[in-house]
Amino acid sequence: MNRLGNILLHGTDPARTDRMSTLLTDSNCNVVICETADEVWEEARGSHPDLIVIDVGSLGRPGIATATALRQRKLENVPIVLWVAEEFAGLYDEALAARADDVFAGDVDATGAVELMTRMRPLMRLSTQLAEVRRRIALAREFGVPLPDDPDLSVGDVLHRVLAVGGSPALERRVSRALATRAERVDYQARPFEARDRLFEGDFDAVVMEAGEGISVEDALEFCNEVRNHPRLFNLPLLIIEEAPGSVPHGEAIRAGASLVLDHAAADDRLRYFLASYGRRQQIRWRIRDAIEATKTVRTRGMHTHSYMPGFLRSHLTALIGEARDWQKHLTVLVFSVAESLVPFREEFGEEAARELTRQVAQWISGLVRLEDVVANFGGGEFCVSLPDTPLDEAEAVIGRVTGILEYTDFAVKDVYRPVKVTVKVGWAELDADDDAGAMIARARQQME
Template sequence: MMLKTTVFFEGVSVGMVGKILIVDDVATNRIVLKVKLANARYQPVMAASGQEALDAIARDTPDLILLDLDLGDMNGIDICKKLKQNPKYSRIPVVIVTANTDRQARLDALHAGADDVLPKPVDDQILLARMRSLLRAYEQDEELRLRDATLMELGFAEGPANFAQPARIGLIAPNPEIGVNWRAALRRQMPHDRIDLLGQHDALNVATQANESGCGYDAFVIAPDLSMPGEGLRLMSELRSRSRSRHAAICIAVPPGRRDTIAVALDLGADDLLPDTFSAPELAQEAGLRLKRNLARKRRLDQQRATLAEGLRLATIDPLTGLFNRRYALPHLNRIASESRQANRDFAILILDMDRFKSINDTFGHAAGDSVLVEVAKRLSQELRASDIIARFGGEEFLVALPNTSLEQAGQIAGRLCRVIEQQPIALPDNHNSLRATVSIGMALGGTSDPDRSVDTLIEMADRALMYSKAHGRNQVRILRAPNAA
C-alpha cells in the first residue's frame, strides 16, 4: 500500500531551530559568530550591550546565551547573576566567551552561574560541541520541568525535597599517583563527600550492582586515556548505557590543547570538563565548583523524575498502552501553547486515528484489537523526541504534541509516523495471525501564526483535518490552517 502524505504549506516559511543569543559590544565579533552559528543551522540573535541582551531575553527567550565578559554598559558576570537569580531564566545555559585570561575572572564567572568560559578567539570545534552538550541538557531540564508543572496543575503536590546526603564520587585516573592527587585536591573542596579511587572494571561493577539503597555513584571523574588511548571515553559510554549509572554526573579530566578529545567527550555525553591536574589552588577550586554544580543538577533531576513517576502512576497513564491519557495531555498542551507564545515559537498538534479499527475487533476479537493498540503506541513513541508528548486520546485515537516545531518539520514527522505503522505487520496474540494497520493523521499548527488561537480550536482543526484524511483515502496526513491565518 502506497503512503500518501498531503501537506499544504500555504506560504509558511521554515525557520532554523536552536535560538542562540550572541552578546558582544564589538560588531565584528558578533557577525563572525553569527555566520558560524547560522552555518551550523542555529538561529542567531545579536545584542550589542548588556541592556540589549536583557531586553532580548525578556522579549524572545533564547535556548543558549554566548556572553562577552566585558561589555560597554555592564559586566557579563553581573548579567549572568541576574539571569540565574530569575527563576524564569535561571536554567538557560550561559557560555562566557572572553579574551580575559585571568584565572580569578574565570572562577568568578563560574561562581556567577556560567556553564562554561571559553577563550577568544573561540575554537569552533569546541564551541559547537559545548553548545550541543548544553542544549541537550537544557532540553532535558525543560522536558522534566514542563511535565512537573503539568502535574502540579493536575493537583499533585511536588514531592518532599530529599535531604542532600553526601555524594559518592568515583575517580578513574590513568595511574594511581594521579588518582591520589585528584582525591587530595577534591577532598579540600568537598570535605563532606565520599571520594573513591576506582579502576575501570570497578566502575562498571558498581554501576551494574548498584541498587535502590543508594550504593551506586552520584558522579564520576574519568581521564580520557587509561591503559589505552580513548579508553576513558569508552568507559563513559558504557556507564551511560547502564540503567544504574545512566543519570550519574560524568566529568572528563582533559589535558589542555586536546581539542578533538574535548569535542568527542562532550558529544559522547560528558556533563562537564575538568582540568586534568588539580595541583594549583585555582584549578582545584574550578574542579570542585564544576563537580558541585553537576551534582546539584543531578539531585534536582532525580527528584523531578521521582515526582513525575509517582504522579503518572497515580492518575495520568493509560493502563493499556502506557501512554499519557487525556487528563494529562490537555493541561500539558495548554502549557506548551503558553510557553510557545512567550518564546515566539511554533508548535504542532497531530490527531491520529487507526484506520478500520472496528473491523479488527469484529474479525479477530477485542484482545487482538488491544494488542494492536499497544504495538501502535510503542511504534509511535519510538519515533518521537523526548520533548514531544503522545497520549491515548480515546478509543483508537492518539494525540501527539510537537513543541518548538515548524510546519515543515511537523509534516515530516507525521509522514514518518504513518510509515512506521504501515511498514511492518503486527502480530496478534494467537501467534498465528498478523495484520497490517494504518493510521490517518490530521494536523494543526499553533504559535507565531496566530498566538491567540486556543488549544481547543487547534484540536478542532486537527480533528477536521483528520476527517479529510479519512474521507480522501486514509493512511495519509492532512494539514489545515485556520480561515483567518495570514
C-alpha cells in the first residue's frame, strides 16, 4: 500500500504516542515511534523521514532541545512539528529558536486531527521538494552539468517581504511590531483584490489577513482560494486573524487555503512564530526553485521549449520509480498533447509559427505544474510530466489547472493576426507493480486514445 508520508514520532507517553500514531496511520502515513533522541537521530539518518513529530507534551522542554540538536546535526531542513498538550510561557520563542516548522497545541480529537493533517501536508510536500532538488541535481550532473552535490538551501532568520491585508493600517503596525527585526519589510494593502495583484507581481514570504469587519469572511475565503489556485503561490503561507473569536470557521478556512487561523487576541510571540516559521519555509522553497532552475541547461533541456529533454525525464522517472517502490510512495505520470491544434496550425502558418506556439504552451505548462514536477517536451505538441509522491486524486488538480487554463488562453503568435486557441488531450498513469519508465508513459498515452 502506498503512503502519503513516512513519519518519525518521538515521545515517552504510550497513551499519547498511540493516539497520534493511530491518527497518522489512519491518514495513510507510516509511523515509527522513537523513545529517545538517539533513536530519532539514527532513524532519521537511515530512513529519510518526510516529517518528525516531537511530543513535547510528554518530553517537556527536552523535546524542544531535541529539535535544536537535530538541526545542528545536519537535519537542517527535515520538517519538525512540536506537539504540546497546552501552550506554556516561552513556548513560541523557544520553538522559533529551535527552528521547528510548526507547533500544534491540543488533543488529536476529531476536529484537531483534521487541522493537524491539513497543516502537515505542506510540510510533507516540502520534504518531497527537498528530495526532488537532490534527485534533479544528481541527474543533471550525470548529463554533464557542473553542479555541486549538495546545494546551498540555507536561509537566514529575516523575512524579506510580508504582506498585511486588512481594513486598517493597524494590522501593518501589529505585524511589524511582532516581527521586529525578523522582517525587512511589511507591506500593507486594504482590499483583497489589490492584495492579490501585488502577490502575483512579487515574491512574498508570507501573508497575514484580518477577517471580520474590514474584510468579510466570504471575501477572505475567496482570497485564499485564488491564492491557492495560482501555481506560483500554491505554497505561500497565508494566516488569517479573526477579529472576533469564532467568526471564521477554521475548518472551512483551511480547506479554502488558509495555512492557519489565529484569534485576534493572539499574543505577539504567537504571531511572530507562525509568520517567521512559515515564512522561513517559503524562503527554502524559493531556494529550491533556484537550485532546480540551475539544472536546466543546454545539456538537459530543449533549445526551443526550455522543457527538459525526453531522455532526462526517462532517467528521472526511472529514479522516481525505484524510490517510490523503496519507500512505498505514490507516483503519477501525465501526458498533455496539443497535437490536434498544432498540426492544422502548422499547415496554415508554417513551421516557425508552430514552434512559437509550442514554446508558449511549454512555458504555460511549466508554470502551471508544481515546483517538484518535471516537464519534458516529447515533440509534436506532446508534453510528459512526472508527479512525485502524488496519488491520482491529487494529480487531478494539476490536470484540471493545466487543461483549463490552456484551453481558456488566447495565445498571441507573431505574424498570426488572430487569437490562437488550443485543444488539450490528457492521459495519466499511476505506478503499477511491474512498471518501468516506458510502460508508465505508454499507459498515459493510451488514456488519450
